[in-house]
Structure formats: C-alpha cells, structure tokens
Amino acid sequence: MERYDQLYRLYEEFDAERLRSHQAFVDLFPPLDSRVALTYWEDASDELDDLREEIRDAFPGTGETYADVAAHATRDQAFTGLDLATKYDRPVNALVLDVDETLRSAGQTDNEIPRETLHLLTEFHEAGVPIVVCTGQTLENVKGFLSQGLGNAVVNSGEVSVVYESGTGVFTPGHGPETKRLLYDELDESVRAAFDRLRQRVLSDAPDGVARGCHLQGNEFNVTLKPNFETGNDDAVAVIDDALVYLLDLLGVVVADRIDDVRPAEPSEHDEEDVLGAAAGEWTRAFYAARDPEIEAVLDERDELPGGGEPADADVPDPVADFLDRVDVAYYEGDAAEVVSRELDKPGGVEAAFEVLGVEDPFALVVGDSKSDLRVMEWVAERDAGVAAAPEHASTVVLEHVRERDDLVFPPGDAGDVLRTVYALNRLVAVE
Structure with a gap:
C-alpha cells in the first residue's frame, strides 16, 4: 500500500493542479518572438521548476517520478493509473489508436486532434513507446495529418506505424523494404x-x-x-x-x-x-x-x-x-x-505493425470507438496483451467491453484523459 499512501500524500500536501497548469503552459505555449510572451513563459518555467523541486525533496529516491505524475495527471487519473499498475504490473509499451471520433471528434474539436493530445503522443514517443495509428482512412489522409500534428521527425523515426483501410495495409516509415506492406496482396x-x-x-x-x-x-x-x-x-x-x-x-x-x-x-x-x-x-x-x-x-x-x-x-x-x-x-x-x-482486419494489421516495429511482447493501450476497434481490443484481451479505452459515444458493444475490463471511458474529444492515465501507469509501475 506504500504507493497508494505516497500518492495520497502527493495530492494532499502539494499544489498538483498548479503544477499541472504550469507544465501545460510550458509544453503547449513555447516562447514566441514577443518579449512579453517570452517573459510569461520564462516565469512559468521557473515556477514549474520550483514546484517540481519541492516534490523531489519530499520523496527521496522517487521524487522525480511523483513530480512527473503530478505534472501530467489529475488525482483521479493518477489513482486509476496506479490501479492499473497494481493489476497488470507492467507498463504500456505500444499505443494503438483509432482516429475519427477517438483522437478527434467532430462534435467537440472541430475534427482536429487537440494540441494537448498531440503533445502527449510526442511524450510517449520520446519515452520509446511505439505508436500505431489504426484507422479505416486512406493512407494519404493519415500521413498528412500525422506529419502536420506530430512532425516529420516523429513520423519518420521508425517508431510510428499506420494500419490503414482497417487492415488492408501497413505503413511504417524508416524500415526499408518493410516500410509498406500490402496485406491485400496476400488474398x-x-x-x-x-x-x-x-x-x-x-x-x-x-x-x-x-x-x-x-x-x-x-x-x-x-x-x-x-x-x-x-x-x-x-x-x-x-x-x-x-x-x-x-x-x-x-x-x-x-x-x-x-x-x-x-x-x-x-x-x-x-x-x-x-x-x-x-x-x-x-x-x-x-x-x-x-x-x-x-x-x-x-x-x-x-x-x-x-x-x-x-x-x-x-x-x-x-x-x-x-x-x-x-x-x-x-x-x-x-x-x-x-x-x-473479412480476411483483412485491424487485428491483423496491428499484428503486422508490431512485427515491423519489433514489439515482441506487447502490452498495448488500444483506443477506439467502433466494432472494428473492438476486434483489436478483443485480440489484445485474449492474449493478456494490453488495456482498452473508448470515448463515451462509442458503440454499445465497445463500451460494454471497455467497462467490463478496466472502465477506461473518456469524454468525446478528450483522448488526452486516458493518455494521462497511462502516463501515470508507466511512471508508477516502476516504483517499488
């Protein structure tokens, strides 16, 4: 129970909400040409360092981890992350993400992926977690918004894969002859x-x-x-x-x-x-x-x-x-x-993407809203190879599966909610 006690202390004794808002400001609003904007950014960055330092001093040996958790996750997200860490005792080592009505939602985000979500994805990328975008969209559509949102350096890093047209093909830049696999050629x-x-x-x-x-x-x-x-x-x-x-x-x-x-x-x-x-x-x-x-x-x-x-x-x-x-x-x-x-589906595409990415023992976060995403969730569940999450407006059968497993349901357009929960899971699972 020590991790739970430490987490209670973290959110009771420290201003985690202020820390989190400063972290978001520094991450999402980098210094611009404006001198006034630069001054605001520098002040927020300095205060962020001070808030982190207080937590590092208060938790010897684990302070950096708890400061990271408080800077990224709400109290509820952190405790859910710890529950998952306790239940599965391993970190998420791959993200499998649907796009439409999952990463982005026409009703909430003008059909664009929110900046917060994109930034969180780059943080997972920097932590060495491969990203698999798994969608019914065409490859060209996905390549376009990924390059705009994540940047060419991330997309072409060799750690990002696209399962497109619901599993007809897999595109993984940076892998030579394995970069594009036409799974429909095998039919x-x-x-x-x-x-x-x-x-x-x-x-x-x-x-x-x-x-x-x-x-x-x-x-x-x-x-x-x-x-x-x-x-x-x-x-x-x-x-x-x-x-x-x-x-x-x-x-x-x-x-x-x-x-x-x-x-x-x-x-x-x-x-x-x-x-x-x-x-x-x-x-x-x-x-x-x-x-x-x-x-x-x-x-x-x-x-x-x-x-x-x-x-x-x-x-x-x-x-x-x-x-x-x-x-x-x-x-x-x-x-x-x-x-x-019927012989091509998202689970087959994800499995092929994992092969190219070298994910040999996956424990994936699968996020989606439709029946085709449910097949991936079930594929993962059958192998004890991950957790599933869905937006509140997902198909009934998807919500039933997700609620029965770990109840990782998030508001429309707010995939960042579950990404922050998994961020906390990945940090807390390493704490003894």
Missing part, C-alpha cells in the same frame, strides 16, 4: 479480382442519385462510397442508404459473374444454370441482412428485403454464400457504405 486471386471489378463498376453503373450524391473514397483496396454532403445530415443519410442497397446489388452481380472461380470442390445442390440465372441482388441482400441488423433495418424501411420481408438466408446458393463469407459489407449511417474483405 486469394478470386477475391482480389472481385474487388477490382467492383471498383471499376461502382460509379459507372450507379443510379443517378447515388452517382451525384456520393464519391468513391480513394482507397487502395476497399470499395467505399462517401456522401457529397455533410456527414450525418438528412441528405447524407438518405444517399448512403441508397448507396448501401446499390452496393449490395452490384456485389451480387460481380460475384455471380465469377461463380465458376469460386465453386466449391463438391457439387452444389444448385446446378450452374440456376446459380447464374438467379437474382444476384436478392442473394446479397438476404445474406447481409441476416448478419447485420442495421443493414436489415435499412432494407426493411425501403421495402427492399427479399423473401417477403424476411432475410431469406437459406435461399442463397452455396457457392455464393461461400464467397460472401469472405467479403463484408459495412454500413455507417450518413457516413459510408463499403465493401471490405
């Missing part, structure tokens, strides 16, 4: 060919409303339709619902066109003429409606459900079902409709 040729064909046709075959109201995201592999409207507004919701129905039908046509390439070794109960002549869109609607309640709801609302309103999953021919088992259709209301490979 079966029949799957890659179907995605190529889908991408070729998705805009040219689209109905006018979808063609005018959507654009094709510039992915390397996944096929993603995004709205030409502000995400989440009524127009965006309507056009993405249209796009979902269209994508399901087009996927069915593409799969039916390639049915010979995916026919199972044993004869199907459906002869070739029946398979190739059936309504392909009916198959895909039935298949994905039976597996995703959100897709089923969209189809039902538009009277597009096959089988008289019930997902007729049993009517999908075996060869088609076998192929669709390898392909996923994702729906994000008012944001995107996309086709991805």
Whole structure:
C-alpha cells in the first residue's frame, strides 16, 4: 500500500493542479518572438521548476517520478493509473489508436486532434513507446495529418506505424523494404479480382442519385462510397442508404459473374444454370441482412428485403454464400457504405505493425470507438496483451467491453484523459 499512501500524500500536501497548469503552459505555449510572451513563459518555467523541486525533496529516491505524475495527471487519473499498475504490473509499451471520433471528434474539436493530445503522443514517443495509428482512412489522409500534428521527425523515426483501410495495409516509415506492406496482396486471386471489378463498376453503373450524391473514397483496396454532403445530415443519410442497397446489388452481380472461380470442390445442390440465372441482388441482400441488423433495418424501411420481408438466408446458393463469407459489407449511417474483405482486419494489421516495429511482447493501450476497434481490443484481451479505452459515444458493444475490463471511458474529444492515465501507469509501475 506504500504507493497508494505516497500518492495520497502527493495530492494532499502539494499544489498538483498548479503544477499541472504550469507544465501545460510550458509544453503547449513555447516562447514566441514577443518579449512579453517570452517573459510569461520564462516565469512559468521557473515556477514549474520550483514546484517540481519541492516534490523531489519530499520523496527521496522517487521524487522525480511523483513530480512527473503530478505534472501530467489529475488525482483521479493518477489513482486509476496506479490501479492499473497494481493489476497488470507492467507498463504500456505500444499505443494503438483509432482516429475519427477517438483522437478527434467532430462534435467537440472541430475534427482536429487537440494540441494537448498531440503533445502527449510526442511524450510517449520520446519515452520509446511505439505508436500505431489504426484507422479505416486512406493512407494519404493519415500521413498528412500525422506529419502536420506530430512532425516529420516523429513520423519518420521508425517508431510510428499506420494500419490503414482497417487492415488492408501497413505503413511504417524508416524500415526499408518493410516500410509498406500490402496485406491485400496476400488474398486469394478470386477475391482480389472481385474487388477490382467492383471498383471499376461502382460509379459507372450507379443510379443517378447515388452517382451525384456520393464519391468513391480513394482507397487502395476497399470499395467505399462517401456522401457529397455533410456527414450525418438528412441528405447524407438518405444517399448512403441508397448507396448501401446499390452496393449490395452490384456485389451480387460481380460475384455471380465469377461463380465458376469460386465453386466449391463438391457439387452444389444448385446446378450452374440456376446459380447464374438467379437474382444476384436478392442473394446479397438476404445474406447481409441476416448478419447485420442495421443493414436489415435499412432494407426493411425501403421495402427492399427479399423473401417477403424476411432475410431469406437459406435461399442463397452455396457457392455464393461461400464467397460472401469472405467479403463484408459495412454500413455507417450518413457516413459510408463499403465493401471490405473479412480476411483483412485491424487485428491483423496491428499484428503486422508490431512485427515491423519489433514489439515482441506487447502490452498495448488500444483506443477506439467502433466494432472494428473492438476486434483489436478483443485480440489484445485474449492474449493478456494490453488495456482498452473508448470515448463515451462509442458503440454499445465497445463500451460494454471497455467497462467490463478496466472502465477506461473518456469524454468525446478528450483522448488526452486516458493518455494521462497511462502516463501515470508507466511512471508508477516502476516504483517499488
């Protein structure tokens, strides 16, 4: 209990809030050309040194650690960090971070990563903790804001990796031939060919409303339709619902066109003429409606459900079902409709990133808000290889997992909250 007693003393006897505000001022507002600004910064820096010195003198042998904790974490964050240190008895040695609605939140931060969060990431980087950005975004998008936010020196240090398009590829600058790994190249040729064909046709075959109201995201592999409207507004919701129905039908046509390439070794109960002549869109609607309640709801609302309103999953021919088992259709209301490979996911991308980064015994902080992030959290939990955190607005299943594990839930746009908690964990776990 000595660490708990020392932490109680730290926050009872010392002005940790003042120390923390001075540390933030010195870190986030460096001296500028203005003489007045420089004077304020120098005064704050001097007082910061004095406050740290008081703590160093009061805790012989561990004073630097406790001063660091008080300068970065609130009382609650510090005690949560100590609880984690006591429970797991090891520091976090990798960060796995989703971006949209996690590091940044459109509702709270103008869709930019807060400066505080970016600075905390640089502090973890300087402490030798690799950073894995794990996102559904394109590589070019991620490279752009990482370079702007963290700086080229950090991004190209060899300790930062990007798992992009939800696991289709991994980009780790500074690792020679391992810098870019195209995980989709490892897929079966029949799957890659179907995605190529889908991408070729998705805009040219689209109905006018979808063609005018959507654009094709510039992915390397996944096929993603995004709205030409502000995400989440009524127009965006309507056009993405249209796009979902269209994508399901087009996927069915593409799969039916390639049915010979995916026919199972044993004869199907459906002869070739029946398979190739059936309504392909009916198959895909039935298949994905039976597996995703959100897709089923969209189809039902538009009277597009096959089988008289019930997902007729049993009517999908075996060869088609076998192929669709390898392909996923994702729906994000008012944001995107996309086709991805089930054989490529964020856990596979993270595992590949760890290999390139040389993280052999990971104990990672996984931060995310969606079902694809949940797969990484579960992958980590199954291996006792880390902790999970999520914003308050995360998917219900994500919040259930996070609350059951360590209850690391933070306000929207404030990923810095959990980063400060983990900062405290990493400092306190080394205290005897």
